[in-house]
Amino acid sequence: xxxxxxxxxxxxxxxxxxxxxxxxxxxxxxxxxxxxxxxxxxxxxxxxxxxxxxxxxxxxxxxxxxxxxxxxxxxxxxxxxxxxxxxxxxxxxxxxxxxxxxxxxxxxxxxxxxxxxxxxxxxxxxxxxxxxxxxxxxxxxxxxxxxxxxxxxxxxxxxxxxxxxxxxxxxxxxxxxxxxxxxxxxxxxxxxxxx
Ligand code: ADP
Numbered sequence: 001x002x003x004x005x006x007x008x009x010x011x012x013x014x015x016x017x018x019x020x021x022x023x024x025x026x027x028x029x030x031x032x033x034x035x036x037x038x039x040x041x042x043x044x045x046x047x048x049x050x051x052x053x054x055x056x057x058x059x060x061x062x063x064x065x066x067x068x069x070x071x072x073x074x075x076x077x078x079x080x081x082x083x084x085x086x087x088x089x090x091x092x093x094x095x096x097x098x099x100x101x102x103x104x105x106x107x108x109x110x111x112x113x114x115x116x117x118x119x120x121x122x123x124x125x126x127x128x129x130x131x132x133x134x135x136x137x138x139x140x141x142x143x144x145x146x147x148x149x150x151x152x153x154x155x156x157x158x159x160x161x162x163x164x165x166x167x168x169x170x171x172x173x174x175x176x177x178x179x180x181x182x183x184x185x186x187x188x189x190x191x192x193x194x195x
Contacts, residue, residue: 001081001106002027003082003084003101004021004082004108004110004111005084005087005111005161006018006112007112008114008115009116009146010125010150011116011121011124011125011143012116012121012172013114014031014114016176017180021083021183025081027079027080027082027083028079028083029082030083030084031087032060035068036054036065046064050064055136057142057145057146057148057149058145058149059089059149062090062096065089065093066097069096070100081106081109084097089153089154089157091156094157095160108166109166109194110166110167110168110187111158111161113158114171115169118147120173121143121147122140
């Protein structure tokens, strides 16, 4: 099993690179943002509660997203590996994920962290808001809150995996193909080390 975390602030390109990575490596894509948006689309109780928090640019409670990831792992027993996108986003989520994977004897192989400047992030998210239909991408204040949440709660997740020497930082500015190529080099290297 090859389990990858694609890490970085909102707008760093995790969604774009995830699509390409799941194609190349046959991984199961688990995006907590996508899972939450599908709960919102079907107007479930969980979705309606989550929307209030997401529209303020804040994080959904840990137990909600951990529960979603736990059932997604259970629903996919026979995959090559998982690509976690937008999860874990807090230290508590990282610890919960490690435990869930420990039960499956398939730990995180690597965390790829995309590095993008704050001004570039705001620019990209505002632009995405013109077409994405995502209400959290249209208001600059909400975008800035999401970036603040990232600094306050999420950045520490990289320190957690750094302790196990599992983090590789990659420049997230440049062409999509260039960034993809850099990520693939790192994955191929780790895959070789794992075999
Ligand atoms: P982005 O990376 O552009 O912020 P996502 O689609 O990953 O977009 O997340 C959108 C929103 O969903 C976040 O701002 C947050 O409110 C919520 N969310 C997604 N993943 C998590 C998570 N792991 N923990 C808490 N909240 C989350």
